[in-house]
Amino acid sequence: MALIEEVKKICSRLAVHGWRDLLLQHGLDITASDLKTELTKVLPHIKREIKGFEDFALEGKRAIEPRNPARSLLFHALASPNVVSGVDGRELRAFPTLAEIDTVENYVYGIKPPSLLELRARANRANLAIAVFASEYRPAPETVLQKHAEMCYSRTGVARVGTVEPLYNGRSRGFLPFVEKNPHAFRVLPARYSAYLAIQIKGNKDRFGPMRYNVRQELNRLDPYTYPNPGDDKQRDFWVPLHKLFNGKECLRGLNLHLILKAHHINEKLRRIHLEIGPQGTGWQEPDISNPPFIFTEGIAEWSNNPDYGTGILLPVVHPHLVEAAQYKGKPLTFKVPKDYNQILSSSLYIPASDRDARHAPEYVHARFQILPNGQQVDLNEQQNVAEIVAKGDYDALHFIDFTGDGWIEAICPELAVVLPRRVPAYSLVTAPDFFPNADQRELMDWWQQSVPRSLKKSTWRITPNTLSDERLPPNLEIKNAPFRKEDTTVTSVVSFLLDKPVHQMPLEVPETNRNSYLPDAAAGVFAPGWDVSFDINADGTKHLAAYGLGSPFPEDSKLCAALSTFWPAVAPDSARAFEPNENWPTISPLTDEEIGQVGNLPWDGVTGPKIVNRANQEFVEYAAFDNVDYVKNAIQNQFSLALTGKVSIRKYEFRVLAMARVYRALGIKEEAFYKTGVPDTQAFGEITTEKAKWSVLSFRKVSADDAELKEAQSSTNMTLHGDVYRFQVYRPGNKKYVAQRVFVEIKEMVILFVDPIQILSKKGNGKWELKNI
Structure with missing residues (x-):
């Protein structure tokens, strides 16, 4: 079916629920018989004073502006979480599905499909590749340039584990973690990925960012409390979306694309524990530690098949519990707690960092369920001297697994394999729950940097509330066969749509979003060991992100992070x-x-x-x-x-x-x-x-x-x-x-x-x- 026919179906469904009357206020009739003409005509009387449209780009003049979602009134209306009221001030009676928003976004790029030559010309000799991005349409205050409502992109997505299926809330245009009538359940929180033809260019805070642009390395030396992130983004290479890729003949002129997204994830926490301590300490070695559950790829995340979600929605796999006792060859998996290891923090087995604080293995390991030779389980938490017992070691303890992990998302398109052979993957994180889903890391960091007095700033948190998007590290270089590069230090950055010239400033006084964000500015940075991801250093000395440095299982680390004065602000x-x-x-x-x-x-x-x-x-x-x-x-x-x-x-x-x-x-x-x-x-x-x-x-x-x-x-x-x-x-x-x-x-x-x-x-x-x- 042609995209315009799909858009007609969407408009027809929503029209009777207040959307036709709402958009007629701007001069747009979504029930017009010639809808394509209606969507491309100039709208001279767009009323930005209507609630939800205050931050719609002033440069936007049409319902669909080719290859520019932020200047497309229809896309803004459907995708903005602030467009919720009809002409009578009452809440609209229905909202678009995620699949419908995705379809209209595709139409924005497909209404006048460009040729590859045209896109190459726009790239102006910059490197081109097929790149995968996590993306999200946001109100103006939450965007990179903070000029108007805009798409935000990152080559890192952050999904979160849970015990219940996901719930998309049409009103907020996002996923929510809560389960009604079950306060102890957690919904899995997905991440949305799409493929784009992207260009590689140096950082530019006026054209695309990145968010929280780093000016120069000297700032870190002069004032580490105000400028905690070293680096010079104008000297770094960033991948920036140029044109969205999707299936069919309407994406690129003269081509019929068949696009496939593939996901690869891994959890190797248990394997890393035994590699780091050694078989003499734990009792396990190769080839066992190369098998599940020491290392596993199944049961972490899968693509959604829900038609209302559309394509590219990566769902963490639902499990009855956030953690489970590990099983190996049909039996509970135990390990020998090292004798007199003398490395504990509280009652956790502690694996110290290597040089430069790198984490080759989980920092904290649970070791408080002893398994006796007869198979009986002993809960050491009931012993007052539990910390001394763990420190002394020399007993068998039950291993646990969680279902977090990291990996990559790649896009495969046979029709472009020759003309665009380079494919740039996204870094995918499946992480622990965020206990403050309505308090994003970026918002807290901006407040802390700009508003908190210096004297208080220097005496609150042990570490600054850096966001994951502030990090300038490559993705996990230790994952076998992962197509990552060590020079790719901007993988977690958040960028905007590429601007050709300055745009008008729109009002920023719009409501805050109340939904989960899967972009890395809402996630925590890395340090001792981290909440969403940690870091390691590989054999050639390259520092990189890695999920295997977090606690095993993650609640073991959560306990310490929480007790240590909100060690990870806005998540712990x-x-x-x-x-x-x-x-x-x-x-x-x-x-x-x-x-x-x-x-x-x-x-x-x-x-x-x-x-x-x-x-x-x-x-x-x-x-x-x-x-x-x-x-x-x-x-x-x-x-x-x-x-x-x-x-x-x-x-x-x-x-x-x-x-x-x-x-x-x-x-x-x-x-x-x-x-x-x-x-x-x-x-x-x-x-x-x-x-x-x-x-x-x-x-x-x-x-x-x-x-x-x-x-x-x-x-x-x-x-x-x-x-x-x-x-x-x-x-x-x-x-x-x-x-x-x-x-x-x-x-x-x-x-x-x-x-x-x-x-x-x-x-x-x-x-x-x-x-x-x-």
Whole structure:
């Protein structure tokens, strides 16, 4: 069927649900008998004041602008998550499917199909190739150039594992992770890939980007807190889409294309563990470790066959649990925990990094389910000295697998194999869940860089909230037969449609999207070891991305990332306050009482937060002992939940970080006092951390204006708090006592604080309420 006939069917279906009346406001009749002419005529009265069209490109004059989705009014209307209301202000009664949006996008490129010679001429002698991109149409504030609503592209896609089939939400034009009536389930989150004829050119922040353009390497040396990413993008090579490729005769003039996307993924965490420690330590060697589940390619991700999703939708394979016990030759797979390995962190087996912090194997390995010679399973988490048992080793432990992995997506087109022999694959990541799906890494990084005072900036997170798209590393060079190149250091960057000349600035005051993004600016960067991907160094010294450096299985690493003060901002919840006080990891971005299960029954990790108890006529704070908490066991039992953390918007997340920083100041900890002339930043950071760790957050919750305690505080100080108001209850911890996998911490001093965006009211113990000037 010709593309125009498919577009007619789409327009006909949507017209009766409010779309015809909506688009008639712009002079476009999607039920016109000669639809092709209607779609290509100039529309002189496009009303950008209509909700959802505010950021439609001012240069857009038609319903379909050949080879330019962002200037095509029909495509914008269908693809923008902000076009949701009809002419009466009510929500439209139906929304386009992902397949329908894909069809209209193909029509944008196919209405006047160019020849290869024309595209070569436009490339102006630049390198050409068939390249695969993950792509997403976004509102203006979320785009690369931030000029108008636009397509964003990356040669890296990030899909996320789950326990339930995916759900496409037409209203938001995206996939959502939540499962109604099952707060402990996770929907798999796919990534969308397409093939393009692409050109290779140097970075150009005015023509295509990349997003968060790196200016020059010296910036990192001068100010690593504001400019944490070294490199000079104007000297780097980027692949930029020039023309979308799709099946049929309407893509390129004179050719009938048959395009195939192929996906290849691998998980080799277990194999890497045994290679790194060695057979003398673990008991396994070749040829066994070259077999599943030590290394496997099945059960990670597959192409969707749902007709409503269209082509190029990569779905992580649904499994009943996020992790499973490993099986080998029909039996539970065990390994010998190395004797006196003396490498643990908490109760995890820890495999140290090699030179330059490279990860040849998973950094953390679960080893707390002992298997006795008779096959009996012993849960070592029930032993108070579990960390000592793991450190001593010399026992058989059960291996676990997760279904994450990395690999590549390639496009094969026989009709172009000779004239365009170079094929550039996309790097595909299948990663752990994101517990803050509405708080993207890029948004947090922009706020942190541009708005947070320098003194606070240098004393919040142990690492900066870098996005994966900020990295300038090639994809996994260790995957056998992968068509990756070590010089391809821009694979995770996000670029825009290539502009030939400047465009007008459109309003940026449009709603934020509430959907999962599979582009790498919404994913975490790499460091010790990472959340979405880690890095390694191959034999010739090339640093590259690699998923096998993450925890085995991933919840083993998630526990440590969460407990270490939101070690990965915007993806890992900050569980520091849920466990016994730690002198190195004070709370940075507190979870609410509901989110850690102090109130209600939905702790995000299955671990109920602390509570005050009375022992021998003295009050203590009771915690679950950190060493004995097992996220892997909780994952098997489906105890994780993003029902509450998934509701946290980027603005609420930012408020938490800033509120916590202001609370520390109210307690007398001022960052400026530590950053003195001649004092290294790392030393100052350590001193600030030590001071903050003298206080622990016992309670953090939002309060209403009629809260009795808040009224008392306001009355006593003759002050009124405005906006969102949160109540903090913090205390200075004293001695600790460990009893049967629980920890009881002495309370030396208690402080209650009410915090709004501007003011803080504070009371120590039974003292008076005070206004704190921060």
